[in-house]
Amino acid sequence: MNGRELSLLVACLVAIVVFSVASPHYATSGNAVTVLRNSVELLLIGLGMTLLLAMGGIDVSIGIVMGLAAIAIGRILGADGSPFLALVAGPAVGALLGCVTAAVVVLGRVPAIVGTLGLLGVYRTAVFALLGGQWLSGLPSNLTDLLAATVLGIPVPALVIAIAYLVVWLAVRRTPYGLHLLAIGNSEEKARLSGIPVIKVRFMTFVVSGVLTGIAATFYVATYRNVEMSVGSTSALDAIAAVILGGTSILGGRCSLLGTVLGVLLLRILQNGLLLIGVPSLWQPVVTGVLIIGVLGFEAVSNRLPLTRFQRARA
Amino acid sequence: MTAPFLVARNIAKRFGALTALANVDLEIRSGEVLALLGDNGAGKSTFIKILAGAHPPSDGELLIEGNAVAFSSPKDAAASGIATIFQELALSENLSIAENVFLGRELKRSIFGVPFLKRAEMRQRVDGLLQELDAHISDPEAPVGSLSGGQRQAVAICRALNLNARLVIMDEPTAALAVAETRKVLALTRRLAGRGCAVVLISHNISEVFEVADRIVVFRRGRKVAERLAAETNHEEVVSLITGAHPDVRALEKTN
Numbered sequence: 001m002n003g004r005e006l007s008l009l010v011a012c013l014v015a016i017v018v019f020s021v022a023s024p025h026y027a028t029s030g031n032a033v034t035v036l037r038n039s040v041e042l043l044l045i046g047l048g049m050t051l052l053l054a055m056g057g058i059d060v061s062i063g064i065v066m067g068l069a070a071i072a073i074g075r076i077l078g079a080d081g082s083p084f085l086a087l088v089a090g091p092a093v094g095a096l097l098g099c100v101t102a103a104v105v106v107l108g109r110v111p112a113i114v115g116t117l118g119l120l121g122v123y124r125t126a127v128f129a130l131l132g133g134q135w136l137s138g139l140p141s142n143l144t145d146l147l148a149a150t151v152l153g154i155p156v157p158a159l160v161i162a163i164a165y166l167v168v169w170l171a172v173r174r175t176p177y178g179l180h181l182l183a184i185g186n187s188e189e190k191a192r193l194s195g196i197p198v199i200k201v202r203f204m205t206f207v208v209s210g211v212l213t214g215i216a217a218t219f220y221v222a223t224y225r226n227v228e229m230s231v232g233s234t235s236a237l238d239a240i241a242a243v244i245l246g247g248t249s250i251l252g253g254r255c256s257l258l259g260t261v262l263g264v265l266l267l268r269i270l271q272n273g274l275l276l277i278g279v280p281s282l283w284q285p286v287v288t289g290v291l292i293i294g295v296l297g298f299e300a301v302s303n304r305l306p307l308t309r310f311q312r313a314r315a
Numbered sequence: 316m317t318a319p320f321l322v323a324r325n326i327a328k329r330f331g332a333l334t335a336l337a338n339v340d341l342e343i344r345s346g347e348v349l350a351l352l353g354d355n356g357a358g359k360s361t362f363i364k365i366l367a368g369a370h371p372p373s374d375g376e377l378l379i380e381g382n383a384v385a386f387s388s389p390k391d392a393a394a395s396g397i398a399t400i401f402q403e404l405a406l407s408e409n410l411s412i413a414e415n416v417f418l419g420r421e422l423k424r425s426i427f428g429v430p431f432l433k434r435a436e437m438r439q440r441v442d443g444l445l446q447e448l449d450a451h452i453s454d455p456e457a458p459v460g461s462l463s464g465g466q467r468q469a470v471a472i473c474r475a476l477n478l479n480a481r482l483v484i485m486d487e488p489t490a491a492l493a494v495a496e497t498r499k500v501l502a503l504t505r506r507l508a509g510r511g512c513a514v515v516l517i518s519h520n521i522s523e524v525f526e527v528a529d530r531i532v533v534f535r536r537g538r539k540v541a542e543r544l545a546a547e548t549n550h551e552e553v554v555s556l557i558t559g560a561h562p563d564v565r566a567l568e569k570t571n
Contacts, residue, residue, distance in 0.1 A: 170429075170431075175429065175431055175432060176421040176423060176430060176432060179414050179421065179432075180418075180419075182407070182409055182410060183409075183410060183418055185409070186407045186410070187407065190405040190406065190407060191407070191418075192388075192389070193367075193369065193399075193401065194389070194418045194419045195390040195393055195418075195420065196418065196419050254409060
């Protein structure tokens with residue numbers, strides 16, 4: 001655990017103590033479950049976003065990708081489809097949309113921030129067209145029941161997140177893929193000159209991010225049993241905030257998966273706590289936005305000191 | 316004289332209407348340091364990028380040990396035994412020395428079809444290479460971005476050696492180095508040739524070139540205008556070849 005991760009952990013604990021004092025409803029086991037429950041989708045999306053930022057990419061359309069996957073799952077459940085089909089639908093739609101993003105950004109060479117912003121516009125309209133101005137609601141509970149199960153006493157969502165974390169961690173820290181990802185994030189041209197299959201690695205990473213987002217959509221539908229018009233509209237902002245908080249460089253070349261997990265938890269703890277002490281939920285994006293600006297501002301100032309950039313890269 | 320490792324025949328490179336390189340014929344021999352000289356924009360960098368597989372030539376052919384080769388990527392060139400140490404050093408500053416030396420060609424073991432890195436073995440190999448090159452680096456786990464210019468040069472050479480390169484192309488290896496580090500890198504260059512590598516050296520420093528090169532080739536305005544054995548020419552002649560003041564170059568440029 002490096003300094004950044006440790007300070008995030010401390011920040012989480014401080015926030016918990018402060019909110020416990022400020023609100024009598026805060027320090028309950030029910031609320032702890034709520035915070036963890038609310039973190040599930042963001043943890044999965046955040047893992048993918050960590051990979052994207054590490055290689056110098058980004059995807060601001062990722063929340064709406066989750067929305068589209070959620071609509072696909074909702075339609076299957078609404079038509080009395082099998083919950084197992086619904087389980088496959090999320091990752092499948094996520095992978096498909098990941099391919100679309102990769103086609104635009106990697107093959108089409110459109111800068112990721114612009115390409116995914118363009119896709120965000122397209123996908124938003126697609127969500128509107130697919131829902132026709134109406135929520136998908138009153139979905140059957142079969143998928144919910146499936147994912148509310150426990151395996152050896154561990155709730156399925158926790159198990160899925162643990163597996164996803166382990167797989168991504170192994171890929172990044174123990175296989176050539178991780179080195180290639182970080183080399184691309186440092187400099188695409190140098191990575192290419194080193195013989196790294198840059199296009200393949202970048203394409204694959206967008207698809208992986210899509211699949212993780214599709215899994216997130218599955219949990220979203222299982223939990224809420226409806227899909228609303230604004231589905232996923234703050235997820236990209238939240239995910240980018242959490243990943244940057246965790247110490248992954250917005251410029252690429254450096255990433256922390258543990259940092260992302262802690263960043264997600266801190267964000268959700270803050271959002272939940274502020275709500276409980278009476279701050280309207282309308283203010284949540286303000287908190288997220290200020291966190292992003294604060295962290296990047298702090299890094300910009302401290303990176304002016306010579307050598308810190310690369311020293312920190314190893315930490 | 317040994318057969319050439321690489322022969323370039325009639326190589327040309329055009330970028331749209333711009334001709335960066337035309338009619339270049341060149342032989343590169345194993346165990347020999349060949350220096351490429353020329354002014355900025357003379358075509359040296361374009362030529363080595365073709366050798367390195369970073370650009371395809373518009374015309375002409377490359378032969379390695381008599382067999383025609385066509386590179387569509389730096390990986391192809393590397394597979395044919397060509398390693399390039401670029402001016403801007405294609406090292407990843409955020410990765411460690413061992414990670415850089417093996418980048419793109421990692422040692423791995425397959426567990427259930429998943430390629431896992433053999434970190435300890437890579438580290439061991441790199442420690443051996445650094446020792447062989449007499450390069451002292453206090454913390455081999457440090458990111459390459461925190462190393463000095465000469466140390467980075469040593470890492471790049473390690474990378475070339477580790478690729479079992481038979482031709483090492485060095486693009487201005489001493490451009491950004493202090494005197495002591497320059498001496499070390501020049502010694503490394505000779506050591507590479509001594510191991511039987513063919514070495515192509517690009518440099519602007521003519522006295523440096525005379526120190527290490529066996530043969531000197533001069534580029535001017537996208538053409539090869541002269542080729543001399545280092546022992547049979549001198550500083551003044553080389554300067555006049557580069558600037559175009561030499562009668563040979565004048566005659567050549569008049570006929571074109």
